[in-house]
Amino acid sequence: MKEDKAHPLGVPGGGTWPSNDDASSASRSPTVTGLDRWLARTMLSLNGNPRIALVLWDGEEISGGGGPPVARARVHDRRTLVQMMRSPSVGFGDAYSTGLVEVPEHLVELLEEVYLGLMHAGAKWSRLQRLRASRTRGNTPSEARENIHHHYDLGNDFYRLWLDERMVYTCAYYEHPGQSLAEAQIAKMDHVCRKLELQSGQHVIEAGCGWGALAMHMAERYGVTVEAYNISRQQIEFARAQAHARGLENRVRFIEDDYRSIEGECDAFVSVGMLEHVGTERYGELGAVVERCLRPDGRGLIHSIGRSAPAPNDPWIEKRIFPGSYPPTLTEMGRIFEPYEFSILDVENLRLHYRETCRAWLDRFDAVADKVAEMYDMNFVRAWRLYLAGSTAAFAVGTLQLYQVVFAPRGTNRVPWTRHHLYQDSPRLD
């Protein structure tokens, strides 16, 4: 492992990681004082007294209320404690990433406790937050390109280490107990295709296609042609190579461009895991793209991380992991649909499936942490572990939701009569 090796894309967030000079030098920290204990207790209290313990640099434990701690976070020095107090999200996130806070075990459980504490204690506080929630974000085409580059162009080799073999980086669908991640990703793609009622010969437009797994799945299994858009160059290059290898070049076209540039007509419009990066103030533009492209009897599906009530994105996630991202409520998603009177046919919440998906990613990531450290450094490994553990926890306690929304242009009656067809073997070509 190489500690402190420079990040190939620069430091996530474009800034510099905080120094961890003190990480291996607890001896330099002053003795724990009454003020330190007060700070630790106050921080736990402001976070709704989660059942966790802060272990201070002399080994002393400060616990939240309501039972024995489910996990412990070791804080290396006073400066880190003060940083966490001043900025719980970024302070904790950066301290964890640089090793100034350690959670030797039960990281997911610790984060679940913190999120639950905030959910129950922070009603007033979170209402204040909501006032800021829908602020304008930088998601012009060029800003979007930079934001997407930051995360999705980390390198195909990196994602290949811990995603499933098809490189699907969105919520899976664990249709049956005991399914593997790879099986659940295929089940998700089939679930989406059934919801879209794809018929052989139809044409599909996909906005934000990742590494192309869904586009190729639709073409191979459902006999459709697909135009799939993405602004991540590395993803597009991977997808094109895959399409070539699978002989799908005539049926799937991967286009390196922004969703706002989408042209042409389609029978189905699908977007899985892109909306999080669009920004609510651009939802009308996305709706206009769909209105322009989707045939009168067509069908649309938008799959997105979301929330039950508006809230700003987690500041550390925004700063270090997903700049420009925002998980919307269903009400906010209405800004896509209502101006064009799209008829919402079906909404399904797959929150617990995303908990399972993130947990599987976290396990796989942990298993290759050494290799990731070789590629980047330990700060990067810890940051990504925190991101994956935090996502697992957020879906587990309901801080985040996952919505699949199926819709149709206004006025069409070519809509499914019931949803029985989603729960039977779907017609496939193979």
Next chain:
Amino acid sequence: MKEDKAHPLGVPGGGTWPSNDDASSASRSPTVTGLDRWLARTMLSLNGNPRIALVLWDGEEISGGGGPPVARARVHDRRTLVQMMRSPSVGFGDAYSTGLVEVPEHLVELLEEVYLGLMHAGAKWSRLQRLRASRTRGNTPSEARENIHHHYDLGNDFYRLWLDERMVYTCAYYEHPGQSLAEAQIAKMDHVCRKLELQSGQHVIEAGCGWGALAMHMAERYGVTVEAYNISRQQIEFARAQAHARGLENRVRFIEDDYRSIEGECDAFVSVGMLEHVGTERYGELGAVVERCLRPDGRGLIHSIGRSAPAPNDPWIEKRIFPGSYPPTLTEMGRIFEPYEFSILDVENLRLHYRETCRAWLDRFDAVADKVAEMYDMNFVRAWRLYLAGSTAAFAVGTLQLYQVVFAPRGTNRVPWTRHHLYQDSPRLD
């Protein structure tokens, strides 16, 4: 039949029907002039040139564009034409009700054409309407009681003539082709119960229970106890008599009170067809009732007529049929859920099922029109025919939607893993 017999509750809307002195005296109308033709053409044009014909009092036909007319409306005199021009909804509605406009056949198809014309041509006009859409409505407890009395207390004998035997007055669920109205209403109740995952021994609170069919079905088939609220005295009396006859008094309690008075705790909160009468400015109060009553691991379902985009209620429906009613969008329904961070689990749109339901009601109503005229008068018969035909047409073309929204309190993970269980035989006691 008794023409012009006084309505037992007074004239719907509390006003007076317009006179139909001229209905049988077309001879008194002046000759059709160029101005009349211009008026008729302009009215069709403003309505998006639907494929219908207006037959003027001398027999002359004025047609909308785009193909041969699918239906004809006979306008008895110039005054009626001017009324319809000045106020398309109330003018037409009242003229039809009093016989000053006649549609001898294809009434549903005529209304479908009008709604489609408005939908396609009236985009700008309807955006203007939306500005007015969410205006405050009179839905305080006492106003609500008056509004509900106006419609639901027309008399159990009246509704018994044309509803199914269980007196279910909400959208049915035609689970299989060829089902009767009665079968589809049972299927709807089972669909709702499966979505709520009712377990024997649980307690259910129902807000707005109509004649009690769902409450009794839940108790009989799913082994739950129910407290069901309604402010329509006639419906509550009918429901209590039914519960007595079926030996359910110990398991279903019918309470004549407003949803705002609901108390106690429940495992499931259900409301089918009440939200239309709540008024958007009261949705927060409804959310507070649910928050207060629903146990942390409970489940809720709200079933309501809705829209794809905000629009004011049809003025004639508001004036003559359902004072104080308003069909919300999903975004507007968010005002119930988001303040309390309820997690939306599932939304299903049953629009075409309501088209079938209304069509069945219309057929059954037409079959007993003579009896209804005996009870009330022909104006009442025509008004209700128009209301049922208009509802059929509105669900057919998508002016109205039907949403079933399933939700859970924030944070609970006792939610169904998939929706498979809705599409298999559900566990029942019998």
